Amino acid sequence: MLKEKLKRIWFVMVLSVFFMSGCAVATTTPSTASQTTAEPTVISVQTDNSGTTENITPSPNPSETLNVTADDQDGDGIPDVVEKTYGTNPYLADTDGDGVYDKTDEKPVFAENPIKETSTTPLPITITDARVEDNATADHLEITMKNTGSSDLSGFDVYFTITDHVTGAAEAYYVVFAGLTLPAGASATVHFDNDATQANHYYGNMNGLYGTSANGLTFDVLLHAAGYQPISFTVEKAQGTAEVAD
Numbered sequence: 001m002l003k004e005k006l007k008r009i010w011f012v013m014v015l016s017v018f019f020m021s022g023c024a025v026a027t028t029t030p031s032t033a034s035q036t037t038a039e040p041t042v043i044s045v046q047t048d049n050s051g052t053t054e055n056i057t058p059s060p061n062p063s064e065t066l067n068v069t070a071d072d073q074d075g076d077g078i079p080d081v082v083e084k085t086y087g088t089n090p091y092l093a094d095t096d097g098d099g100v101y102d103k104t105d106e107k108p109v110f111a112e113n114p115i116k117e118t119s120t121t122p123l124p125i126t127i128t129d130a131r132v133e134d135n136a137t138a139d140h141l142e143i144t145m146k147n148t149g150s151s152d153l154s155g156f157d158v159y160f161t162i163t164d165h166v167t168g169a170a171e172a173y174y175v176v177f178a179g180l181t182l183p184a185g186a187s188a189t190v191h192f193d194n195d196a197t198q199a200n201h202y203y204g205n206m207n208g209l210y211g212t213s214a215n216g217l218t219f220d221v222l223l224h225a226a227g228y229q230p231i232s233f234t235v236e237k238a239q240g241t242a243e244v245a246d
């Protein structure tokens with residue numbers, strides 16, 4: 001009897017070792033499988049990103065520092081009164097938004113277009129109003145847009161040129177609509193009036209053509225949101241007196 005009992009105990013021990021080693025294999029297999037599936041997920045994300053947008057947001061030259069004083073409100077090294085002579089914005093160190101501060105920018109009021117969007121997905125935006133005069137307050141570039149899609153939109157930026165009808169002089173500006181998210185179905189009005197204390201208000205250069213030329217002006221606007229094909233439209237300013245500076 002004792003011999004039989006010892007045999008059964010030995011048999012149970014052998015079975016236990018067998019199952020334990022089997023379990024070890026079983027726990028290893030899913031771990032290997034999860035690593036295999038994780039790899040293509042990362043690759044597909046990278047592919048999507050590079051395929052939809054190549055937009056570049058310029059940033060100020062890190063080798064330059066700003067030194068704000070009473071006479072130089074934006075700290076770009078050009079006194080406020082001299083900015084008027086230069087035709088640059090005394091409230092903004094980088095008037096044209098190209099990433100180079102006014103003092104060292106060879107063309108401080110002419111930015112190259114940095115919007116390099118490759119997406120062909122239509123931007124679900126309708127421009128319901130765009131004006132550069134007859135504003136409710138002091139005249140400035142003002143754009144009202146409606147999100148006609150079913151998703152919230154963000155990542156807006158705009159590039160616009162201003163051309164003088166008589167002299168042919170031209171300026172070009174790039175502006176990022178920082179902090180602007182437009183919910184599906186909603187409208188928003190953006191202003192270029194230097195009133196940066198209010199939401200949806202951005203900088204506008206009243207020392208440039210818009211504020212100094214009495215000739216008719218054409219604004220060619222390129223509006224973009226990340227992942228969508230940009231839309232373009234034109235706004236005209238009639239011949240008349242120059243707008244009030246600042």
Ligand SMILES: [Ca+2]
Pocket residue numbers: 072073074075076077078079080083089090
């Ligand atoms: Ca300045």
Ligand SMILES: [Ca+2]
Pocket residue numbers: 074076078083088089090091092093094095102
């Ligand atoms: Ca400036």
Ligand SMILES: [Ca+2]
Pocket residue numbers: 094095096097098099100101102105107108
């Ligand atoms: Ca600049």
